[in-house]
Amino acid sequence: MFKQITNLGGNEWYMILSLLIFVVFFIVVVVIMATMKKDYSDYMKNMPLNDSNDQEIRD
Amino acid sequence: MQIEKFSYDNKIVRDFGIATIVWGLIGMTVGLLIATQLVWPFMNFGNQYTTFGRIRPLHTNAVIFAFVGNAIFMGVYYSLQRVLKARMYSDVLSKIHFWGWQLVIVLAVITLPLGFTTTHEYAELEWPIDILLTIIWVVFGINMFGTIIRRRERHMYVAVWFYIATFVTVAVLHIVNSVELPVSMWKSYYVYAGVQDALVQWWYGHNAVAFFLTTPFLGLMYYYLPKMANRPIYSYKLSILHFWTLIFLYIWAGPHHLLYTSLPGWVQSLGVVFSIMLIAPSWGGMLNGLLTLRGAWDKVRIDPILKFMVVGLTAYGMATFEGPMLSLKQVNAIAHFTDWIPAHVHIGALGWNGFLTFAILYWLIPRIYRTQLHSVKLASTHFWLGTLGILFYAIPMYWAAVVQGLMWKEFTPEGVLQYPNFLATTLQILPMHMIRAFGGLLYLIGVILMAYNLVKTMKAGSLLKNEAAEAMPLQPLTKREPTAHRRLERKPLTFLVISLIVILIGGIVQMVPTFLISSNVPTISSVKPYTALELEGRDLYIREGCVNCHTQTIRPFRSETVRYGEYSKAGEFVYDHPFLWGSKRTGPDLHRIGGKYPHKWHFDHLLDPTLTSPGSIMPAYPWLITQTLDTSLTKKKLEAMKTLGVPYTEEEIANADADLMAQAKEIAADLNKTDVDVREDSEIIAMIAYLQRLGTDIKVAAE
Numbered sequence: 183m184f185k186q187i188t189n190l191g192g193n194e195w196y197m198i199l200s201l202l203i204f205v206v207f208f209i210v211v212v213v214i215m216a217t218m219k220k221d222y223s224d225y226m227k228n229m230p231l232n233d234s235n236d237q238e239i240r241d
Numbered sequence: 242m243q244i245e246k247f248s249y250d251n252k253i254v255r256d257f258g259i260a261t262i263v264w265g266l267i268g269m270t271v272g273l274l275i276a277t278q279l280v281w282p283f284m285n286f287g288n289q290y291t292t293f294g295r296i297r298p299l300h301t302n303a304v305i306f307a308f309v310g311n312a313i314f315m316g317v318y319y320s321l322q323r324v325l326k327a328r329m330y331s332d333v334l335s336k337i338h339f340w341g342w343q344l345v346i347v348l349a350v351i352t353l354p355l356g357f358t359t360t361h362e363y364a365e366l367e368w369p370i371d372i373l374l375t376i377i378w379v380v381f382g383i384n385m386f387g388t389i390i391r392r393r394e395r396h397m398y399v400a401v402w403f404y405i406a407t408f409v410t411v412a413v414l415h416i417v418n419s420v421e422l423p424v425s426m427w428k429s430y431y432v433y434a435g436v437q438d439a440l441v442q443w444w445y446g447h448n449a450v451a452f453f454l455t456t457p458f459l460g461l462m463y464y465y466l467p468k469m470a471n472r473p474i475y476s477y478k479l480s481i482l483h484f485w486t487l488i489f490l491y492i493w494a495g496p497h498h499l500l501y502t503s504l505p506g507w508v509q510s511l512g513v514v515f516s517i518m519l520i521a522p523s524w525g526g527m528l529n530g531l532l533t534l535r536g537a538w539d540k541v542r543i544d545p546i547l548k549f550m551v552v553g554l555t556a557y558g559m560a561t562f563e564g565p566m567l568s569l570k571q572v573n574a575i576a577h578f579t580d581w582i583p584a585h586v587h588i589g590a591l592g593w594n595g596f597l598t599f600a601i602l603y604w605l606i607p608r609i610y611r612t613q614l615h616s617v618k619l620a621s622t623h624f625w626l627g628t629l630g631i632l633f634y635a636i637p638m639y640w641a642a643v644v645q646g647l648m649w650k651e652f653t654p655e656g657v658l659q660y661p662n663f664l665a666t667t668l669q670i671l672p673m674h675m676i677r678a679f680g681g682l683l684y685l686i687g688v689i690l691m692a693y694n695l696v697k698t699m700k701a702g703s704l705l706k707n708e709a710a711e712a713m714p715l716q717p718l719t720k721r722e723p724t725a726h727r728r729l730e731r732k733p734l735t736f737l738v739i740s741l742i743v744i745l746i747g748g749i750v751q752m753v754p755t756f757l758i759s760s761n762v763p764t765i766s767s768v769k770p771y772t773a774l775e776l777e778g779r780d781l782y783i784r785e786g787c788v789n790c791h792t793q794t795i796r797p798f799r800s801e802t803v804r805y806g807e808y809s810k811a812g813e814f815v816y817d818h819p820f821l822w823g824s825k826r827t828g829p830d831l832h833r834i835g836g837k838y839p840h841k842w843h844f845d846h847l848l849d850p851t852l853t854s855p856g857s858i859m860p861a862y863p864w865l866i867t868q869t870l871d872t873s874l875t876k877k878k879l880e881a882m883k884t885l886g887v888p889y890t891e892e893e894i895a896n897a898d899a900d901l902m903a904q905a906k907e908i909a910a911d912l913n914k915t916d917v918d919v920r921e922d923s924e925i926i927a928m929i930a931y932l933q934r935l936g937t938d939i940k941v942a943a944e
Contacts, residue, residue, distance in 0.1 A: 193507035200511055200750055204489065204518070207743070211485045214726045215478045222727060227473035229324055229398040230464050 245393065245714050248707035249322045251609040253335040255704055257315035258602060260343060262692050264311060265598075268303030269685045275300055276678035278860070279827065280671055282850075285860035290354040292860045294786025298365040299353045304590060305363060305453065307346045312598040313457040314342070314381070317404055319605060320464040321388055324398040326712040330387025334380050341377035345370060356784035357427040360819050361442045363449045364418050368429045371419040378415065382408050389733040393712040396730040399480040403460030405733065406488050406740045410452040413744065418445035424881045425874055428780070432885055435814025436504055436762050439822055440496065440755055444748055447495035452744075454589065456488065458597055462530050462554070465601055469546055475532035479525055481726060487522035488740060490515050492747035497568030500577065501796035502822060503811035505761045508751050509570075515747070516568035523561035530554045545620040549600035552628055556592020560585060575646040578792060578826040580670070580677075584638035591631045591684055599623065599691060606695050612702030619694045626687035633680025641673035650800040658803055663829040664854050671858070765812035768938040770887045771931070773875050773901040778931025780878070781924055782821070785862065790827035793935065806833030806936065813939060816887045828859060835937035840908055841915040843929045865925040875901060904930060 278284045278293045285292045318335070322328060329335050348370050352358075358365040366374070385408060389397065397405075418441055421429035433441050467474050474480060496504060496512025531554055534541060541547045563585050567576055576582070607614045614620060648666040651659035660666050722728050729736055755761050771779060782788070795801050797808040809832050814820055838846075842853055847865055850857035876897045883889045893900070902921070908929055909921035919925065 193505070196507045196750065196754065197510060197514070200493070200747075201514070203746060203750075204515075207489055208486060211482055214724065215481045217724050218478055218481070218726060219723065222724075223477040224473075226396060226398060226730075227467075227477045229394070229396075230320075230400070230467045231471070231473060 242713060242716070244711050246709065246711045247328050248709050250318070250329050250332060250335065250706075251704065251708050252706045253329065253332075253339060254315055254319045254605065255609055256339050257311050257318060258606060260311040260339070261308060261315055261598060261602065262688075262695065264303060264307030264346065265688055266685075266692060268300060268308045269681070269688060271296055271300040271303060273678060273681045273685055276674065276681050279858060280674045280678065282858050282860050287861065287863075289356075289785075289862075289864045292785065292862075294789045294860075295354050295356060295358075297786065297789045298358060298362075299350065301363055302349050302353065302365065303346070305449070306349070309454060309590075309594045309598065310342065310346075312594070312601070313407075313453075313461070314338070315605070316461040316465065316601050317385070317457065319609075320400055320461065321385065321404065324394065324401060324464065325388055325392035326394045326710065327388050327392045330384050330391060334384040334387075338377060338380045338384060341373070341380065345374050345377060348373070352427065355427075356786075358783060358786065359421065359429065359431065360783050360786075360788050360821060361418060361431070362446050362824060364415075364442075364445060367427050368419070368421045368423050369426065371415070371421070375412075375415065375419075378408075378412055382412070386733060386737075393715055395715055395718075396727070397733065397736070398464070399474075399477065399484060400460040400464040402484050402730075402736065402740075403456045403463065405737055406484070406744070407452050407457045407460070409737055409741050410448065410456070410488070410492075410744045413741070413748075414445045414448050414452065417441060417748075422881050422885060424877050428874065428878075430818040430878075430881055430885060433818070433820075434885070435817045435820050436502075436811045437752075437756055438818065438820040439499055439502065439814075440504060440508065440752060442820070443498040444492070444495040444752070447498060448492055450586075450589070451491035451494075452488075454594055455491075458594060459483075459487075459526055461597060461601060462526075462550075465597075465604060466530055466533050466550055469544075469550060469600065469604055470534055470537045470540065472533065472537060475529050475535070479529050483522050483525045483529060485743065487519075487526065489743050489746070490519045490522060492744050493751065494519055494564075494568070496751065497564075497573070498824065499822075500568070500570055500573045501798070502794045503809050503814070505755060505811075508755060511751060513568050513570065517565045520562060520565050524558060527554050527558040527561070545617060545624045546600045546603050548621075548624050549596040549603070549627075552624075553593050553596035553600065556588050556596065556631070560589040560593060563588065574796075574798065575650070576642060578824070579642035579646045580638040580673070581642035581646070582825060584635045584642065587634055587638075588631070591627070591634065595684075596627065599627070599688075602691065602695060606698055607702070609705055609708075610699055610702030611705050612698060615694050615697035615701060619690055623687040623690045623694070626683050626690070630680050630682075630684030630687060633683060634677050635680070637673040637676040637680070641670035641677075644673075645670050649804070650798070652800070658800070661804070663804070664857060667827070667858060668856055762811045762815065764815060765810060765939060767941050768813055768815060770816045770882070770889055771934065772904055773879060773893075773897040774904040774927050774930045775934045776878055776882070776931075777870060777872065777875060777901065778927035778929070779821075781865070781928050782931055783819075787831075788821045788823045790823075790825065790859070792823035792826050792830045793832040794822040795830055795832050801830070805830045806837075807939065809936075810939065813936070816882070818882065818885055818887070831932070831935055833936040835933045835935040836940070839915070840911050840929050840933070841917060843932055844912055844917055844919065844925060847925055847928065862925075865928055866919060866923055868924045869920075869922050870905075870924045870927050872898060872901060 275293055275297050357367045420432045423429040431438055493515035496508045497516045500509050566572055603620055645666045648660050653659050794809045795805045845852045847862045849861045850859040879889050879894045879897050905921045905926045908926050912919050
């Protein structure tokens with residue numbers, strides 16, 4: 183199954199490098215996400231609901 | 242602290258909304274027309290301006306850039322003002338953006354049927370329109386960033402991030418994919434050739450889907466779904482993970498459009514791996530949307546707007562599961578070039594983009610017109626017609642794809658092709674194409690009902706052009722905010738730069754080595770540039786849009802090498818500006834067509850395909866025989882090619898006209914011998930010269 187990504191004739195470095203870049207990027211994003219405070223995310227979540235004055239026609 | 246009073250611009254939202262409806266009707270009608278052409282060739286109307294090859298790009302451009310494009314701007318202009326608590330930066334720029342965008346579309350409607358095309362899928366418009374499009378896009382960008390900078394809300398909501406990423410990525414994609422050398426006002430050549438051109442095109446093509454059809458709609462989802470369901474998005478944290486991983490991963494996936502071609506193996510593998518990883522953020526986004534409706538499913542039962550959203554999100558989930566599956570090499574080997582691909586695309590276009598657009602229109606139009614929707618019942622009918630339309634479209638196409646894909650690969654026990662005649666596999670699936678067209682018709686009827694319903698709604702209400710609003714102005718920050726992302730969410734330009742870096746990484750890793758390291762595209766010494774006549778023939782092939790139905794790349798499978806000939810090598814395409822590999826085999830591959838049949842066969846076939854292939858659904862091209870080949874630009878074309886690195890000598894360029902005539906006379910004489918009465922200066926001679934040259938260069942070396 184993994185033949186298509188292992189038989190690269192010396193070009194495996196492109197794959198390893200790419201994966202490494204992604205893993206580092208992903209970890210950074212996860213850390214940022216995990217350290218976010220709940221009150222802030224609640225505030226941001228409600229932003230679309232607090233933004234206009236169309237209450238009177240909402241059913 | 243004084244509360245500031247200001248107003249939201251609803252008129253521009255309405256204008257984009259009307260444009261969405263109008264272009265949607267036009268684009269889908271053209272789609273229905275080309276669907277019928279694939280069953281009944283007479284629907285090409287025997288006219289060169291309405292053949293499938295020329296108006297298929299009209300359909301794709303109309304639905305992507307006109308229908309979906311206007312829908313994006315409608316949704317963005319409404320939501321951006323509100324989440325930022327500011328009116329659009331400039332009413333004048335809004336107007337220029339609106340009318341400029343419509344002008345681009347009108348120019349596309351005029352030029353594409355005339356045969357002015359660059360052939361790059363979803364980027365067919367010629368260079369002057371490309372420049373106009375760039376200017377209009379920048380106008381949109383200035384207007385958006387101006388609004389962001391003048392905002393009264395410190396932090397940018399997740400929808401706005403998606404809009405920013407859309408703006409910056411589409412700009413990068415459009416510019417890189419449009420580097421062309423103009424030959425005349427309506428003719429240009431891409432600076433890239435062959436394999437490299439293919440990589441650029443599918444980096445663009447795939448990410449046009451990602452950043453024009455996906456990210457702006459995800460932004461719209463994050464704004465409108467909470468509004469429609471009247472509850473906040475399920476998880477704001479998930480949206481952060483969703484956003485960053487999605488924009489990072491998407492950009493790498495383009496090469497999955499080029500599996501088993503002569504693109505370097507490691508680039509193909511990168512495309513596969515990143516496509517599979519892409520399931521995670523795509524489904525993260527879908528689930529974030531669907532889970533927003535938790536506790537609101539009772540509303541889904543009665544509200545057609547939410548119904549559209551739920552089916553739209555489900556279609557998004559299906560399409561983003563299907564995409565990674567199709568990029569597995571084993572699946573791709575069967576599904577690629579078949580009807581599976583249009584089916585996959587339409588799950589996304591009809592289900593995700595179409596349904597979200599309809600939901601937003603139904604939600605938005607009554608609000609800005611201060612009234613109720615004319616008929617909820619009619620909207621429900623639209624929903625069911627649309628859903629049935631999608632099913633009637635997709636299921637027969639999947640069926641046709643599997644049938645045809647397996648027929649292409651079927652061998653008899655004796656080891657010869659079971660269906661050596663390509664046409665036999667086409668005729669087998671025509672009933673499926675009829676059902677597909679019926680599905681398209683259902684979907685279109687639904688849209689007509691919507692147009693009626695919304696026009697009635699508009700007439701019943703009156704447009705609130707400027708909606709009054711008030712908010713506190715932004716205060717300077719007195720203390721440092723605790724987390725990095727929170728700080729980032731109030732810095733639009735830093736946000737833009739970081740998004741830009743994130744989306745550039747994938748493209749750079751794939752493209753720079755493919756362009757700069759020569760071992761990635763091995764040259765073949767016997768491959769020579771096209772003669773003047775062949776080059777003119779190639780440009781006719783481009784003009785007629787042959788690439789929309791015929792590929793020019795043979796994959797290294799026994800079923801393909803037996804059917805078509807030796808598989809395609811990277812070095813064979815080094816002079817192909819642009820590459821013409823195609824993406825769909827409605828007809829057979831043509832890469833080794835050269836020398837396979839006599840000139841007379843091609844003449845008859847182009848005059849009336851059913852003469853040589855009874856039952857063929859290819860349109861006839863009689864005008865190639867009556868029209869005289871325009872050679873006024875031949876020299877300029879050769880010079881342009883030389884500038885791009887094709888090794889034409891000064892002598893070849895100087896003698897271009899004479900060489901062209903000499904070769905044309907040879908072909909005409911051969912045709913005359915077989916009792917064909919044809920002028921040597923007619924277009925068909927150039928077309929035959931090109932077709933007979935295709936894929937023959939490597940055979941010369943073998944002899």
